[in-house]
Amino acid sequence: MRQDRLRAAHLRFVREAPRGGVLHCFVLDCSGSMLGGQRLALAKGLLIALFDRASAARAEAALVCFGGAGADLRFGPAVPRWWNERWLRPVGGGGGTPLASGVRQAAQVLERCARRKPAQQRWxxxxxxxxxxxxxxRPLNADEVVFVDFEREAIRLGRCQTLADAWGAALFTPEELIA
Structure with a gap:
């Protein structure tokens, strides 16, 4: 009734998706150092889980892989409706770690998406x-940046932490995201 007092039970919170949608651009290190300790396999498993989350949220996703001599766009940007582990299995590893090439390729993807959908939130x-x-x-068109640190050596270089700090980015281990 109109004369009833407003109570907490009357209120509902509904989280809205950003009006322009969301893009998750994943940049995967496929270098030789990721082959040790099954890091690349762990990264692929985490990617499957993250793509599943993106699909459930109807968000777009893109995958850039870097290793050896360069980087290439492997998927997207698109809503990953058909994503599965059979598609990711052939992604191999080896060679050097051209991080700058991977970030440059991702920056191009983010820039194209920013022009096409300016209201889109880009991760x-x-x-x-x-x-x-x-x-x-740090790519200019990345609204949020997340580093997932797969470093497991006894003597840690801490380069993910250094970049995350310089870019104002979040930093997680794979275990923190899987849980």
Whole structure:
């Protein structure tokens, strides 16, 4: 009734998705150092889970892989409706760690999406062990940046932490995101 007092039970909170949608651009380190300790396999498993989350949220996703001599766009940007582990299995590893090439390729994807959908929220996820001497600049069109640190060596270089700090980015281990 109109004369009833407003109570907490009357209120409902509904989280709205950003009006322009969301893009999750994943940058996967496929270098030789990621092959040790099954890091690349762990990263692929985490990617499957993150793509599943993006699909459930009807968000777009893109995948950039870097290793050896360069980087290439492997998927998207698109809503990953058909994503599954059979598609990711052939992604191999080896060679150097051209992090700057991976970030540059991702920056191009983010820039194209920013022109096409200016209201879209754009997330950049970098999955790496940080075994690169590159110090790339933070892409301008990344609204949020997340580093997933796969470094497991006894003597840690801490390059993911350094880049995350420089970019104002979040930093997680794979275990923190899987839980």
């Amino acid at each position: 950049l996820w970098i999955l790496t062990d940080g075994r690169s001497g590159d110090q790339p600049a």
